[in-house]
Amino acid sequence: MEIKIYNTLSRKKEPFKTLEPGKVSMYVCGPTVYDKAHVGHAMSALVFDIVRRYLEYRGFEVKHVTNYTDVDDKIIQRAMVEGVDSMEIAQRYIDEFDQHLKDLNILPASEYPRATEKMPQIIEGVADLVDKGFAYPKEGDVYYRVNKFPGYGKLSGRKIDDMEAGFRIDVDQRKEHPMDFALWKGAKPGEPSWPSPWGNGRPGWHIECSVMSHACLGEQIDIHGGGNDLIFPHHENEIAQSEAMFGKQFATYWMHNGMMQLSGAKMSKSVGNLVTIDSFLEKHEAAALRMMILNSSYRSPLTFNEETIEHAQKALKRLRSALRPALPKDGWGSAAKLEDQSVKAKESFLAAMDDDFNTANAMGHLFDFVKTINQARDEGADQESLAKAQALLNELVGVLGLDLSVPEVQGGEAEAFIDLLIEIRKKFREEKLWELSDLVRDKLEELNVSLEDTAQGTTWHWK
């Protein structure tokens, strides 16, 4: 079987071939840390976590680098508003984001470079582009000369001539061409800055990714990822920079995730329609967010609302239903059938994931497998056969980064009392005092505790 990846560069699915056999270098654009991260940022991190986990499952050694943009206009602005150093702002939100990554069960990247830590390399990169004629200094700034790079527009499908720069904003008169973009910005008074051959200043947004990618992964990489809002201009400019610097193709595969939508529009700070990761996790388990993403294509927009969250939680519950233990029954004679279906489940799962990480399809196969397992249990499967299938389910779901163990919703204190109530209800039921036993069940339900009577007794779980 062969993995296929949808490449934004060609707008097609292409067979996955790495630069080096068995190894994958992957660079994913991380957030600009000027404010609290929202679930859209989490989506991007989750999507590429799934990609990374799957590639590793398929035997690749993945070097995964994701950056933090820790110097830019918005960070500086925020710092001025709060009257603190811009590095303090950046550090605050980096720390927060790190914690989010842990909470969301996202595997740590191999490296988390920051722009401010790579300043000498960035300056070197800008100087290199100036030397090669791809950039020109102008009054303390340095601009990339877009017309000098023949491939400009190949990622986003644009032509320089077609683009009416200035259509929405005024063109900076210092640029030779309206599409030229800043590699280096001269510092205004009071702004954080670094010395450079062009005076004190700071890097433009795009150059840091080219430089950090090079510093961490080399001149060429296998996969470059990010949100599809970055295709233009950010990734287009990265290509222009990196390929001008090294004279070879930058990334083989460009992968872009779709945008998280809230109230019919892309979730964003400027529109104000966002849900922070913090507020999501206050109300929901982390796995629910991952489940939302798994249920659809990573490339499509994803609607975020109460309904889709609930849907994801029900889907999780459904997966978990397969993990219940065997029933005390006889007459089980289909162990071979269960094993056979386990093999098929895994094959289908892999085939779906090989096809551009088609998680929605893969989930479909896992739900089929859930049904298979539940059927086997109902038919009286023994614990050993069942456990084997369940282990496979956990394994496959683990490839997607899902943990099906039920999170501790509340402290253990309540549990003893719930057990006590169940014990009392058991007496009622033995006495056939149905009204009383139902009262206990209903009242507990109101307190978000669901009871289920089974042949082995009554079990309960948080709703």
Added chain:
RNA sequence: GGCGACGUAGCCAAGUGGUAAGGCAGAGGUCUGCAAAACCUUUAGCAUGGGUUCGAUUCCCAUCGUCGCCUCCA
């Protein structure tokens, strides 16, 4: 205005040139004291209009609609 993506059942969402996975919700049933859970059965002709084809939901064109980008953005 330019570029790009998308439009599949009540909802979410895969997929295919030869008559459509899965999940949720709904209906009926098994089980249960009753429920719940699980299991069984059941619910679509794929935006619209053309074209290519023996045959299209799947390919091409147009139209309409939604979204993204063209300014910072995951």
